[in-house]
Amino acid sequence: MKLFFSTTSPYARLVRIALAEKGISDIELQLTDPWKDAPELLQANPSARVPALVLDDGKALTESLVIMLWLECQRPYPRLLGHEPSTVLSRIGVAMGGIDAAAAIIIGRKMTDASFDESPVGLRRRRSVVNALSRLEEAPPSFAGSTPDLAVISAVVLLDYVRFRFPSVNWLPSLPRLDALAIEMRERPSFADSLPREMSTT
Template sequence: MRLYLNDTSPFARLVLVTALEVGVKDMDLIWIDPWASPERLLALNPFSTIPTLRLNDDTALYESLIICEHLIATAEPTRSALTHTEYGNPAALQQLALGKSLMELSFRKVIMERFASDASGNILLERAHAALVRALSGLDALLEKQPSIQHASVNLPNMCLAVAVEYVRFRLNDVFDAHVGQHALTWLSAWHARSSFECTAPERLKVQPASILELRSDSV
């Protein structure tokens, strides 16, 4: 398998964390700039987005949750405690929706601020900021309502939310500091203790390891 990615994408990080958690060994890491629309990425993914996973049969998957579900489904059960999303569990679905929406919204805000010629007074940015504040401010209440989340259950919804909140910390630190409460910080610290989370931090990925095995060995 080949995973096309860069070192700052929260979507790619979610896939990397999943791959590490389920014990993937056969995965080369191809570091690429999707904004340049390189031909080798376009040949697999017409949207030129990352992560894109090229399977051994040349099938290309290019939506992060779909890639994660595939990795979980094809992993050896003895290698991983990571479980599938419980699609019959409304609380799990709520958490997954919150994590993925937070990830997409914060990423979109960062990109709009980067590429917009004049970001001041932009109604889309204002709405994005307001939504981020609401989502982050409500995390402590969610954690208190759902204790299983607070104990960092190893499942895709919980992991997706953790990666999303960490992306806000990385790219929108002022928003994070102003609106993330103590319960959420305690919950995040449990994820930081996991090697899969620690070694996929953007600052650790700057060295651009060539494979998932090299990434894993760097964390030992």
């Protein structure tokens, strides 16, 4: 199997963590800047986005949640949906909304500049990031000490992405419980090895 990923993508990080927590290591990791339109990525994903997972039979899976659905079917244990899937799924939805909004701000800046943050759409996306984080902070997903479920994984991926992309903004609320969860998760190789960082050009 081959996974196209970038070191900045929160979507690719979700998949990388899920694969590692499932114990799947026989996978070729293909570092790819999706904005450079590599033909191999375009072949795997007509939308030229990461993550894209090419299976051994050549089928390509795209979209982080689709890939995780496949993973959960293919390798049910350890379970990433916990014992109460509806609770976990509900929190994943909140976290994904925050991730989408944070990524939309970064794309908005690409199209214009940092003033995008103050535009009507930018402000709306900021509100979504803040609301998602605040909702998760009120009742953070808990880690019982074995395998983190996808509620934990997606909440921490959102938080780490926001801290990475918006290190000095004044519009983020205080998030002590999520910060503590993220620090705890960093002890796991799946999280530590996939922390967001700028793409290296070498």
